[in-house]
Amino acid sequence: MEEVRNNKQVIFKGFITGAPKESDMELKEGKIKDRVPSGSGGVLVKNLYLSCDPYMRGRMREYYNSYIPPFQPGSVIRGLGVSKVVDSNNPNFAVGDFVSGMTGWEEYTLIEDTEQLRKIQTKDIPLSYHVGLLGLFVQVCQVLQPMFVSAASGAVGQLVGQLAKIHGCYVVGSAGSKQKVDLLKNKLGFDEAFNYKEESDLDLALKRYFPSGIDIYFDNVGGSMLDAALLNMRPHGRIAVCGMVSQHSVSNPDGIRNLYCLVMKQIRMQGFLQSTYLHLFPQFVDRMTDFYKQRKIIYIEDMNEGLESAPSAFVGLFTGKNVGKQVVCVSRE
Amino acid sequence: MEEVRNNKQVIFKGFITGAPKESDMELKEGKIKDRVPSGSGGVLVKNLYLSCDPYMRGRMREYYNSYIPPFQPGSVIRGLGVSKVVDSNNPNFAVGDFVSGMTGWEEYTLIEDTEQLRKIQTKDIPLSYHVGLLGLFVQVCQVLQPMFVSAASGAVGQLVGQLAKIHGCYVVGSAGSKQKVDLLKNKLGFDEAFNYKEESDLDLALKRYFPSGIDIYFDNVGGSMLDAALLNMRPHGRIAVCGMVSQHSVSNPDGIRNLYCLVMKQIRMQGFLQSTYLHLFPQFVDRMTDFYKQRKIIYIEDMNEGLESAPSAFVGLFTGKNVGKQVVCVSRE
Incomplete structure (x- = not known):
């Protein structure tokens, strides 16, 4: 039987100039249905880890000519995250699957654009690393030089x-x-x-x-x-x-x-932008996972606890407060 | 019998800041031996056409870390030119040959570094074009776009x-x-x-x-x-x-x-700099010569007459006075 559950959210208040401040965002108690509408092909996820990235500042200005559209004032902030599927209307995703992709800064998100979601297969690295170590990837200039x-x-x-x-x-x-x-x-x-x-x-x-x-x-x-x-x-x-x-x-x-x-x-x-190199992602995941297991790559996360801490974590990016990749833990499972 | 002949020269007076002025250069009556020293491997050339190029401004500052060394104060200005060989101690160049390469802003120049000289073979295009149409060449981005x-x-x-x-x-x-x-x-x-x-x-x-x-x-x-x-x-x-x-x-x-x-x-x-692409020069010459003969390429020169006009021709580059490639005609033969 369909029910509605509470859903804490971080709302984008309005377009800004200058560095982002915590007061540009607002914590709100929302509601969300606990079932995916049938026929929608979507999934309902419980968000576990949210990524804080400087590029998100660019979505806080009213600039429609950008490579990525601005956030909508009054709406929940969106960003990369690691989430767990809690209901699914899509044969590619089952309840209990872990996924990474664009989600909301909230406890639960209904994701209808499932094309951009990646099912996380590997168990060899911590879940949160999927918004960092594996969430971005770079075409490193191939040389042996300074x-x-x-x-x-x-x-x-x-x-x-x-x-x-x-x-x-x-x-x-x-x-x-x-x-x-x-x-x-x-x-x-x-x-x-x-x-x-x-x-x-x-x-x-x-x-x-x-x-x-x-x-x-x-x-x-x-x-x-x-x-x-x-x-x-x-x-x-x-x-x-x-x-x-x-x-x-x-x-x-x-x-x-x-x-x-x-x-x-x-x-x-x-x-360059990450989106251009998506076709290289599978081999990048394999290689990075190997490096990590062989301890050739160390990965430093700066983990904030709780959705409430998301605004301050994001703001800290622009003053250099974070040490390593800034992530917000919404829930560990 | 070796003799000494008069040799009008344009001298670089000293390092400058700001835009070049005619007074940064000086016309001088010099002397030059009319024979190449035996065993030197050099050639003596009569300069016909001199090229005026904006990059030469860069040689007028005291900056030893550049890709090209500065001019020496008190010495003759150097640049690309088309010249005629009037004496030779080098089997690759005969009296009467036309060459293009680095020469001096003077009537006659003794060129000992003959590696950089190119013998001009084609008769299909005007001589002066060899400091412009064929003296530079560009790797054009290959596309059909705006x-x-x-x-x-x-x-x-x-x-x-x-x-x-x-x-x-x-x-x-x-x-x-x-x-x-x-x-x-x-x-x-x-x-x-x-x-x-x-x-x-x-x-x-x-x-x-x-x-x-x-x-x-x-x-x-x-x-x-x-x-x-x-x-x-x-x-x-x-x-x-x-x-x-x-x-x-x-x-x-x-x-x-x-x-x-x-x-x-x-x-x-x-x-990019021209010097990196020298290996492409022969095929470039062939292609440009064909285009020119087929009238697919038109070439606009701004020709000043006389070595005396070289300083003002050069200075004019920086105020946009020239229309087309700026060349100085020292002598037509």
């Missing part, structure tokens, strides 16, 4: 750096606290790491770690770090442009002044 | 645009005068062209010509035009970064503010 990674202890940076080490690169990372720098050097196997907040001249800092230049820069931040890296690139260097997190909240972004280096050093700069 | 070229009537832009038309692209160019815009539309076969100096908003100008976006931007200028183009690129668009001529003379270059588009639209941006 590589620099910014925001290196973050969700993307930590994996990029470790994969580059596996491929034999000399890898240096930057991060924003002594704790993160220690993590990079002592736990994640980076050759060197530095705290960018303690450097008065980023150009000089990079010259210290890369006296003969950088071959690959994996850019997670943009802004002044990108400008300094351009000065230190080697001829034919490559820059993968991923996050530009430093620019997410600014309406008047920093100007990059050293782009002339692209010509003089014949640099290639490439932006 | 393409935008800045500085489109210049030495590089005019060829890029025409080659793109041959490959079936919709091509729009920007230039800095009505005369140049007319040239692009009525003589060079561009689909559209506009005068950037008459546009108060470059973003709107590009939206007018590319309502559904730009696939390829061949950037010869950098600065605010690059920033506007970034806003108008299509997903997976490509930007070839060639000249950045607008930034050559500025010690504090414009900041590019729209680089976040690289991520959101997965744009690839690639800088």
Whole structure:
């Protein structure tokens, strides 16, 4: 018999300028039917782990020309999560299955667009890792050369750096606290790491770690770090442009002044989004799972407990509060 | 019998900041021996045509970390030219041969580094074209899509645009005068062209010509035009970064503010220098010669007469005075 159950939700209040604040979101007690409408092909999931990602800031502005539509004011925030199927009207998903995909920041979500859901098959890694270690994946530049990674202890940076080490690169990372720098050097196997907040001249800092230049820069931040890296690139260097997190909240972004280096050093700069590389996902999962089981990859999560903590966890991304991939645990099962 | 002959020269006076001025160069009456030292392997050439190129501005600053060394203050300016061999100590070059390569801004030059010289074989195109039409060559992005070229009537832009038309692209160019815009539309076969100096908003100008976006931007200028183009690129668009001529003379270059588009639209941006693609030169010469003979490519030169006019011709590059490839005729034979 169909019943309605309580459903705590995190609501997006309205479009913002500047860095996100907790007060831009609101906790609300909602309701949800505990059965999937028959004929809908959907699934009802119980959300276990929610991913906090900087790109979500982009959905908080009223900009309809983006690669991803804005959040709707008054609606529940949406993001990547790991969930458990509690009711199903779809032959591909059974009650009890674990899935990852786009879900809501709430206890229960009715997901009708099931094409984007992935059933989690492996039991070899912790469930929450599916929104991080396996939830994102990167086409790492294939080389054995000096590589620099910014925001290196973050969700993307930590994996990029470790994969580059596996491929034999000399890898240096930057991060924003002594704790993160220690993590990079002592736990994640980076050759060197530095705290960018303690450097008065980023150009000089990079010259210290890369006296003969950088071959690959994996850019997670943009802004002044990108400008300094351009000065230190080697001829034919490559820059993968991923996050530009430093620019997410600014309406008047920093100007990059050293782009002339692209010509003089014949640099290639490439932006990318995960969605383009979905076809590579299955082999990526296999490879990462093997690396993890062989302890070649270590993975650092910053886990907040409870749906109530989701707004503060998200806001913390933009002040560098998180150490490692930021995840919110809604429920452990 | 060895004699010494008079040799008019254009001398580089000293390192500069800002745009080049004629007074940064000096005309001098020099002397040169009319025989190549025996055993040197060199050639003595009479210079016929000299190429004026914006990249030469880069050699006027004291910057030893560049891809090309700075000019030496007090020495003759060097650049690409077409010359005639008048004495030779090298079996590969005979008196009377025409060559193109790096030479001096003077009437006669002793060239000892003969590896970089190319003997001009074809008789199908005018001699001077060897410092332009054939002296540069570009790896054109191979596509049949909307393409935008800045500085489109210049030495590089005019060829890029025409080659793109041959490959079936919709091509729009920007230039800095009505005369140049007319040239692009009525003589060079561009689909559209506009005068950037008459546009108060470059973003709107590009939206007018590319309502559904730009696939390829061949950037010869950098600065605010690059920033506007970034806003108008299509997903997976490509930007070839060639000249950045607008930034050559500025010690504090414009900041590019729209680089976040690289991520959101997965744009690839690639800088390049001619020297990397020398191995493609022979087939390029063949192809361009065919296109020229078939009148598929038109080539616009801006020819100044006399070595004395070289400084003003060079200076004019940075104010957009030249229409087409700027060449200086030292002597017609």
